[in-house]
Amino acid sequence: MAPSHTSVFTPMAAKLPPEITxxxxxxxxxxxxxxxxxxxxxxxxxxxxxxxxxxxxxxxxxxxxxxxxxxxxxxxxxxxxxxxxxxxxxxxxxxxxxxxxxxxxxxxxxxxxxxxxxxxxxxxxxxxxxxxxxxxxxEPESVSWTAITLVLLAITVLATGGLYWVKARRAREELTPAVAAGRPGDADR
The missing domain is CATH 3.10.310.50 (Diaminopimelate Epimerase; Chain A, domain 1)
Incomplete structure (x- = not known):
């Protein structure tokens, strides 16, 4: 039978300084x-x-x-x-x-x-x-974590909105030449 091993990383109990009874x-x-x-x-x-x-x-x-x-x-x-x-x-x-x-x-x-x-x-x-x-x-807290969080949130919202705007613009540009060229079947849409 193999010996069982206990963890060597058992937490120590809280201890007061030795001179404090x-x-x-x-x-x-x-x-x-x-x-x-x-x-x-x-x-x-x-x-x-x-x-x-x-x-x-x-x-x-x-x-x-x-x-x-x-x-x-x-x-x-x-x-x-x-x-x-x-x-x-x-x-x-x-x-x-x-x-x-x-x-x-x-x-x-x-x-x-x-x-x-x-x-x-x-x-x-x-x-x-x-x-x-x-x-x-x-000392006043030098870092305002609330302000940092709000700035990061604003950047995320602006980046998401900007990507949406770019995709919508590209979709319109791709659609515009097809309509202008008068492809057959485009007028039926």
């Missing part, structure tokens, strides 16, 4: 509930509160969590952001020394990752990373 997660949630910012003691609390207030003034319900060091995998930060987002709602950014993880119930993953990329590798300067992240979220 269940009680640690509860403490983070309580800290975020208080002022939408959870940081280790003395880690830029007031600066991050200012960033949160700025984001909220631009319509972004933001929560910021800072964890010291870097976890085993950067995806742990996204998992932590998702856990906080389930309770807090809005947009959550989790910052470590060099990595960023995010969750949002209103901002697309593409936009979040674009903002994350700019905020990475700030050597633990969480206030600077948060400002960069929010700055990216506040």
């Amino acid at each position: 269940e009680s640690g997660l509860k403490a983070i949630l309580a800290d975020v509930e208080d002022n939408r910012v959870a940081t280790p003691v003395g880690k830029g609390q007031s600066g991050l509160e200012t960033v949160v207030a700025d984001a909220q003034s631009h319509g972004i319900p933001l929560s910021i969590v800072v964890i010291p060091g870097n976890p085993g995998h950067d995806s742990n930060l996204r998992d932590l952001a998702t856990e906080v987002g389930k309770q807090q709602h809005g947009t959550v950014v989790v910052l470590s020394d060099d990595w960023v993880g995010t969750y949002s119930d209103s901002i697309s993953r593409v936009t979040l990752e674009w903002a994350e990329d700019a905020a990475k590798s700030k050597q633990g300067n969480s206030v600077e990373a948060a400002r960069i992240f929010v700055g990216r979220l506040e």
Whole structure:
């Protein structure tokens, strides 16, 4: 009997950073509930509160969590952001020394990752990373997909109409010489 093989690409379960225990997660949630910012003691609390207030003034319900060091995998930060987002709602950014993880119930993953990329590798300067992240979220969308879709639709309609007009014109031109030549049987039509 041949051995059975399971897939080597089994998805991993969501994991919080190794240093975040269940009680640690509860403490983070309580800290975020208080002022939408959870940081280790003395880690830029007031600066991050200012960033949160700025984001909220631009319509972004933001929560910021800072964890010291870097976890085993950067995806742990996204998992932590998702856990906080389930309770807090809005947009959550989790910052470590060099990595960023995010969750949002209103901002697309593409936009979040674009903002994350700019905020990475700030050597633990969480206030600077948060400002960069929010700055990216506040930028107006440079590409209007609605406008692009409408332009492409208009081009398609014009091309279709133009092809119809060309075919109709050719058909008339082919018919006109036959009528002018007075072919037998043409008058009967």
